Amino acid sequence: MTKLIYERSSPGRRASSLPRHDLLAVDVPGELARERPPRLPEVAEPELVRHFTELSTRNFGIDTGFYPLGSCTMKHNPRVNERAVGIPGFRDLHPLQEEEGAQGALELMWRLQEILAEVSGLPGVSLQPAAGSQGELTGLMLFRAYFADRGELEQRREIVIPDTAHGTNPASVTMAGFELVGVQTDPRGNVDVDDLRGKVGAQTAGLMLTNPSTLGLFDENIEEIERIFHGAGALMYYDGANLNAVCGISRPGDMGFDVVHINLHKTFSQPHGGGGPGGGPIAVAAALEPFLPLPAVVRRDDGSFGLDFDRPKSIGKVRGFTGPFGVFVRSYAYIRAYGPGLREMSEAAVLNANYLLARLRDGYDLPFDRLCMHEFVLSARTLKKEHGVSALDVAKRLMDYGFHPPTIYFPLVVPEALMIEPTETEPKERLDEFCEAMLAIVREAAEDPDVVHGAPHTRPVGRLDEVKAARRAVVRYGFEEHPDLADEPAAAVAPQGA
Amino acid sequence: MTKLIYERSSPGRRASSLPRHDLLAVDVPGELARERPPRLPEVAEPELVRHFTELSTRNFGIDTGFYPLGSCTMKHNPRVNERAVGIPGFRDLHPLQEEEGAQGALELMWRLQEILAEVSGLPGVSLQPAAGSQGELTGLMLFRAYFADRGELEQRREIVIPDTAHGTNPASVTMAGFELVGVQTDPRGNVDVDDLRGKVGAQTAGLMLTNPSTLGLFDENIEEIERIFHGAGALMYYDGANLNAVCGISRPGDMGFDVVHINLHKTFSQPHGGGGPGGGPIAVAAALEPFLPLPAVVRRDDGSFGLDFDRPKSIGKVRGFTGPFGVFVRSYAYIRAYGPGLREMSEAAVLNANYLLARLRDGYDLPFDRLCMHEFVLSARTLKKEHGVSALDVAKRLMDYGFHPPTIYFPLVVPEALMIEPTETEPKERLDEFCEAMLAIVREAAEDPDVVHGAPHTRPVGRLDEVKAARRAVVRYGFEEHPDLADEPAAAVAPQGA
Amino acid sequence: MSHLSLTDADREEMLAAIGVSSIEELFADIPEGVRFQGRLDLEPALSEPELVAHLEELAARNAHTAGELSFLGAGVYDHYVPAVVDAVLQRGEFLTAYTPYQPEMSQGVLQTIFEYQTAICELTGMDVSNASGYDGTTVAADACFIAKHATGRSKVVLAETLNPQVRQVVKTYAPGFGLEVVEVPHRGGTTDPDELAAAVEDAACAIFQQPNFFGCLEPAPDLAAAANDADALAVAHVDPVSLGVLEAPGNYGCAIAIGEGQGAGNFQSFGGPHYGFIAARSDYTRRMPGRIVGETTDAAGKRGYVLTLQTREQHIRREKATSNITTNQTLLALAGLVHLSWLGPQGLKEVGETCMALAEHAKGLLAAAGAEPLFPDRTTFKEFAVRVGRNAREVVREARARGVHPGYALGRDYEGLDDALLVAVTEKRTPAEIRRLAEVLAEVGS
Amino acid sequence: MSHLSLTDADREEMLAAIGVSSIEELFADIPEGVRFQGRLDLEPALSEPELVAHLEELAARNAHTAGELSFLGAGVYDHYVPAVVDAVLQRGEFLTAYTPYQPEMSQGVLQTIFEYQTAICELTGMDVSNASGYDGTTVAADACFIAKHATGRSKVVLAETLNPQVRQVVKTYAPGFGLEVVEVPHRGGTTDPDELAAAVEDAACAIFQQPNFFGCLEPAPDLAAAANDADALAVAHVDPVSLGVLEAPGNYGCAIAIGEGQGAGNFQSFGGPHYGFIAARSDYTRRMPGRIVGETTDAAGKRGYVLTLQTREQHIRREKATSNITTNQTLLALAGLVHLSWLGPQGLKEVGETCMALAEHAKGLLAAAGAEPLFPDRTTFKEFAVRVGRNAREVVREARARGVHPGYALGRDYEGLDDALLVAVTEKRTPAEIRRLAEVLAEVGS
Numbered sequence A, B: 001m002t003k004l005i006y007e008r009s010s011p012g013r014r015a016s017s018l019p020r021h022d023l024l025a026v027d028v029p030g031e032l033a034r035e036r037p038p039r040l041p042e043v044a045e046p047e048l049v050r051h052f053t054e055l056s057t058r059n060f061g062i063d064t065g066f067y068p069l070g071s072c073t074m075k076h077n078p079r080v081n082e083r084a085v086g087i088p089g090f091r092d093l094h095p096l097q098e099e100e101g102a103q104g105a106l107e108l109m110w111r112l113q114e115i116l117a118e119v120s121g122l123p124g125v126s127l128q129p130a131a132g133s134q135g136e137l138t139g140l141m142l143f144r145a146y147f148a149d150r151g152e153l154e155q156r157r158e159i160v161i162p163d164t165a166h167g168t169n170p171a172s173v174t175m176a177g178f179e180l181v182g183v184q185t186d187p188r189g190n191v192d193v194d195d196l197r198g199k200v201g202a203q204t205a206g207l208m209l210t211n212p213s214t215l216g217l218f219d220e221n222i223e224e225i226e227r228i229f230h231g232a233g234a235l236m237y238y239d240g241a242n243l244n245a246v247c248g249i250s251r252p253g254d255m256g257f258d259v260v261h262i263n264l265h266k267t268f269s270q271p272h273g274g275g276g277p278g279g280g281p282i283a284v285a286a287a288l289e290p291f292l293p294l295p296a297v298v299r300r301d302d303g304s305f306g307l308d309f310d311r312p313k314s315i316g317k318v319r320g321f322t323g324p325f326g327v328f329v330r331s332y333a334y335i336r337a338y339g340p341g342l343r344e345m346s347e348a349a350v351l352n353a354n355y356l357l358a359r360l361r362d363g364y365d366l367p368f369d370r371l372c373m374h375e376f377v378l379s380a381r382t383l384k385k386e387h388g389v390s391a392l393d394v395a396k397r398l399m400d401y402g403f404h405p406p407t408i409y410f411p412l413v414v415p416e417a418l419m420i421e422p423t424e425t426e427p428k429e430r431l432d433e434f435c436e437a438m439l440a441i442v443r444e445a446a447e448d449p450d451v452v453h454g455a456p457h458t459r460p461v462g463r464l465d466e467v468k469a470a471r472r473a474v475v476r477y478g479f480e481e482h483p484d485l486a487d488e489p490a491a492a493v494a495p496q497g498a
Numbered sequence C, D: 001m002s003h004l005s006l007t008d009a010d011r012e013e014m015l016a017a018i019g020v021s022s023i024e025e026l027f028a029d030i031p032e033g034v035r036f037q038g039r040l041d042l043e044p045a046l047s048e049p050e051l052v053a054h055l056e057e058l059a060a061r062n063a064h065t066a067g068e069l070s071f072l073g074a075g076v077y078d079h080y081v082p083a084v085v086d087a088v089l090q091r092g093e094f095l096t097a098y099t100p101y102q103p104e105m106s107q108g109v110l111q112t113i114f115e116y117q118t119a120i121c122e123l124t125g126m127d128v129s130n131a132s133g134y135d136g137t138t139v140a141a142d143a144c145f146i147a148k149h150a151t152g153r154s155k156v157v158l159a160e161t162l163n164p165q166v167r168q169v170v171k172t173y174a175p176g177f178g179l180e181v182v183e184v185p186h187r188g189g190t191t192d193p194d195e196l197a198a199a200v201e202d203a204a205c206a207i208f209q210q211p212n213f214f215g216c217l218e219p220a221p222d223l224a225a226a227a228n229d230a231d232a233l234a235v236a237h238v239d240p241v242s243l244g245v246l247e248a249p250g251n252y253g254c255a256i257a258i259g260e261g262q263g264a265g266n267f268q269s270f271g272g273p274h275y276g277f278i279a280a281r282s283d284y285t286r287r288m289p290g291r292i293v294g295e296t297t298d299a300a301g302k303r304g305y306v307l308t309l310q311t312r313e314q315h316i317r318r319e320k321a322t323s324n325i326t327t328n329q330t331l332l333a334l335a336g337l338v339h340l341s342w343l344g345p346q347g348l349k350e351v352g353e354t355c356m357a358l359a360e361h362a363k364g365l366l367a368a369a370g371a372e373p374l375f376p377d378r379t380t381f382k383e384f385a386v387r388v389g390r391n392a393r394e395v396v397r398e399a400r401a402r403g404v405h406p407g408y409a410l411g412r413d414y415e416g417l418d419d420a421l422l423v424a425v426t427e428k429r430t431p432a433e434i435r436r437l438a439e440v441l442a443e444v445g446s
């Protein structure tokens, strides 16, 4: 057990030192003044550094090893991008600096916009959204604004979403005030076009689609789908989470999408930071450009760069300032390192995935027998039926082999799903080692299922009791009153989604 | 086993990308041109980062935990010093920049000189030596130059060194072309003054002394020693490795020393980097100033800073340029964070050591029963005699408790020595944990000596066969011809010094 | 430059294993009509040295606060970020990990989030915090979403002294949420509790800011009481750096506390990435957006941490989720935790006191230089508004020509304040720098 | 600021455990006469923000190569240091560890040193390398010490084209080592093998530099042969960055290869800390100075690394040791390993080719601008000397006023070369920057 930093604290210790001046202190009016100080940690710097160093060694990142977490595009994070983001001219730049004092930053954003327009095949870009989910919501706000502008908002209430969609898609629909209409997946893993036809009409605001889908499959009927939606006067939203498969190979704009978000932290290698930050710029068709968030980053006629607030039809702001600039620096750097070679990046991602698929297809069930794009979904259904070894068990056992597990139990349409995304930055040796581990687990399932059920055996903790966690909801340290949960009865371990 | 980076290589891989220009290539004359490329590693950046990340996790630093390596002053390395050294105005400054273009750097060095003069109590400072050992050698070169200048060099051939001295002292004597004369330690752990008297005379060039000594004891007869040497016309060298005990408390210059080196990586917290870099500035009495290395960093009359090469009596240069500037930045920053509070730094170091000593004296033998300074030496003699558990065994077993072992088998005058230096940056909790581990090992020695003999049990490797290493001398990777040493018979494990 | 690891030999072997003869074949499923023809029209690849040179050239065209003496604030502040923050954030195990879906692989991140949640709860006086929101604006929208569902009401009340960007974001979200937004104007720099009480009738929540956008201290307990009296949720938008000297919202009746975390641990970075925080009383735990980490044990009773209460979230609850957030700002929140741990309670108090004393000192010097306080009766924290007697944007421009950025021109957001400047003074500013500001304003002011 | 962890309560408890009543008592052994009275006369302590501000102010008064276009070389070069180097060096487990005396705690550092030794051996064509020397000057003294003991001779021969600082350091060490130093003048920029042959008679070793201080390629195999013919050790001082295009000293008969590592992995840092490397044929393994890491196994046969051949060293052999070195430059050598691993054989070759091509290009443009090559017949690597027609130090000063540092004034070290400038062109320089240099020299030259 690693102590909490609060448990390492001792009254009176501190790491900080601060300037003090010989100035008159200002009194805070009584009822506004802090009565009892917050119980922040009290440690000197040596133990501060040790604490977080120790915690870091209890965590697995891409730097530690292979991290094939499907849908999350866990590619290498080049260190030069970290150097870039630390340059004082970027790091210490205030967002309200006058335009003349921020030309370099504005130019970088403008260039990134141009690049994203080219990669997506859509002309209008806003970098503002903070992540893919916010990109989705912003996109749906644009749908609202567009239809409101046309007087169709009352009528167009529905957004169609396939059953393979990521959970953010339906959640965004609700937050944008639309209603959800589901559509099924056909036996080849495409959107079921017959089902779709019956669901699209004058009430439809649009579609949200990930292509390639969360199954890692490119929808073969995308042109037909486009005809259906645009034919009904509806719009199409592209969830760009899987753009890593198709850079320079197929562009959302060319597929007919009207709005796309791009997860900079996936395709363009923003370090995931244990959960974030991300970036979710959107690119849109010309008809939607007037509605983009405020302000727009523009190049003026004199060649200088600036912020344009004069966009009367804009939906407004979706976050502070102009978006997560540090994320832009890293992604811009990443892209400039590839240039037009982004195509080779996607090719390698797809090659790596297909190689894994080819080596693993005999050990696991393959729900859709096709070549995949940058990721693919296997199922542990047979393992479960025959040996009682579930996708969760496989995931936990992989840890003992030194791998981060893939995404499991998603997409929902595949039972016992294992969603595997190697990314392009993995060398073949790592892929081979992973395959050997995956296939060894298949053998273990037959020969020694207990070792799989009991996994992981080599991590700092065993499988954790998630039911207990949710039931007790101990979500902060309680100091003297902190409960000891080891005293409490165990609850069954529930499978978890990702 | 962790692969060597050469074992991770694959022909054609690389991490680097470099500018290429459309310029005429230059031909290297045939016999000067490289025939077969060096077999450097061939890895892409992702695996490069993983390799070194993995290796780092197989290493223990101060950031990992308590590191009481006696004589090495393993104190916390504040992170702000790493930030400082990365400022472009320091990091990217060429050492041959014109003085006008390096005023900030020169001022920093000049200020550091002033500080070291104040701390040492000696007026002339040269920052040039690269480490303590080179400081020693430089100091002895000054002795040579001083006596040569007085026409006494032929006569004064001997340097007196106590038997507790660090190995660098005698080694430096040889490299400086002097002869070594040893002197004993008395029963209180001081230099044996009677022995000394008989050894100092007209043939004596000087003394090298560490004070407090490597036993962690302040020499109570230092004033008498001073009289003996200066009375004989000889000089005194202060090995400043233990200066951390006495900053602001007692100054080498006030003790009568003529030359002192200061290990910046010890007292003033340069990160030790797995073995270095260090810094070994020397401070000298006025009589020795004319002989200091070239160039001197000076403040000119107009307040500007510069390099003075016009020192006709100088011994010359002992390393490139003006010394390890990055080390100066860190140490300067460290000192400025304390200011006159350096005294409290030393007090805390001495308090920590005495606290450990008080708690451990009942479990181990204490060769000299005195209060200690910033470190102390215990002996495992009784443990060895009674249970066959040596200092080496104690050291290895400490690893299982999560501690870096102390220095062992040094100083040579104490059998089964354990030399413990906590430094001032350790909190009491760590000291207590360490004491509990040390005392637990005493109990284990009696109750379960095998667990101690077999230690460490929790490290990536068990005790390594040093005899085999020395016999085979495999000191580089051999590619296809690399031997497999596991095939070879084991040799006994030899105890090791530090 | 490229970060690909595959050699030609690897490629051949892999294609053979797949059973295709070219990479092209792997894309067979993409209909001809939507294939991209040719190469992307992007500038050629840069090598690493060229890339760094290019980025340094861009960065050199930005006037940053290590080069220009700046009193800009208005939501993002030039507080000192301690060096330990960098050191921790650059640990690859934190930097390159994602959301801790697999807790056994991710105890490090999970524990830091738990510690972060604790720190935020301690700062704000609340029971529960999530792992972070995008920034100080979107957490306000989150709070409205909670309030709407908790109260079943659809009006939200915003103090006009709430950061304009926060208000703008709430207004952008409002139509989708089905919310009506009402604003309460300020009176002499702060909000009148009676006016707020009138507006908050039938509302889901009222959001005010402490210290407010003008830097003034609001009568926060009275504002919270007004909301509570109407059974609306009182939501305080607070500055974490102020909470060593200012009372915690949980201690004066707020249901929810939100804020922008930047000042605690994040560089300014032209506006992001930073983190927003949101914390609430336990009544609202199950309505919280985003990740929450909870404590539990493994089968052997060993303590460990997991993502918990996930039935709130989009990946389980889909269209019924409390939010669509997935990727959040964990790394920046970790920076916040490290910064707050570096400060400790005493350091936090000292930063607050120092900012306040310096700002008050600046107020005096500026008044003497002709820039009178805009709201002379109000107590301010680290920021205050002054009148510069002419268009403040012009003053900014002329002051910058003299090497000083004097602050934010309030006319950009508030009608009638074209001659007002919002001046921020952090603990990094020195009395000498403040004197310089006063000199420059004396030169370029009215 | 202070990094102490003890609270007052801790102090009380600890004093009680020791059995003294004050910290003062702990110093009882220090005689009154040598106690320091009062406080050290040092400036007051700075808080972390103030410290950073102070250091930034100092740094701002340095003209660094990211701000000034510079062609300075002469032993330290503005090569590109890849970002991975920083990332690896900032891992606390490397940064804050010391010499791996306890191998089970230090396999990480030990393995990196073994890998470093391998890289140095591969570069130089040698059998053994130590873990690092202080810098490129002190390793020359080390080589002399080896040669003296290997040959029993006491004369060392230095080419005049060897870096002047290296020669100065050898001369400083010589009296203590009991060595006589003889220098061989250059002829048209390089060393004449016949002259070297004459000088090396009865010598312990001859040291020459390839490419030499003027940037010219020496007839290195002939120089080595001359030394070998006299049974003296041939020692080559080489630039690691050149060894992708230039032959390894081990392949043309050298016994020892030494050099300054800075160009491979270290920032310029006003001259240090950097690392020196020294590698030798296996005949000299047991005469090598400093740490050497060797491979071995544990009892279970697991591979591991240890400090080896320690009977050479001061802590075992004391006055009979091969050197007094203890603390060395491991962290900088690790930077070298990471840099060389980043480059790989192909990258190393490319850097060499690019430097060479750019330098040649510069030579042409400079000649056209009136700065003729000093040694027109010689092939050069990344550095070359030109005549500027007037005092070169003045040219430097005037060029700097135009924003360009044009190189090193050779008159500082060589008589008769007051009008000569040594111009270094690394892979970071661009054709446009070289054009700018030519322009400026045309303006300020003769």
Ligand SMILES: Cc1ncc(COP(=O)(O)O)c(C=O)c1O
Binding pocket: A071, A072, A131, A132, A133, A134, A166, A168, A169, A210, A214, A239, A241, A242, A263, A278, A279, A280, C325, C326, C327
């Ligand atoms: C398919 C898909 N859509 C949307 C998202 C949401 O993106 P973000 O996490 O950037 O909000 C994700 C990732 O989490 C995803 O995998």
Ligand SMILES: Cc1ncc(COP(=O)(O)O)c(C=O)c1O
Binding pocket: B071, B072, B131, B132, B133, B134, B166, B168, B169, B210, B214, B239, B241, B242, B263, B278, B279, B280, D325, D326, D327
């Ligand atoms: C007592 C003593 N003297 C001298 C030295 C040599 O110093 P350095 O390692 O800096 O060369 C050391 C440390 O190694 C030491 O402990």
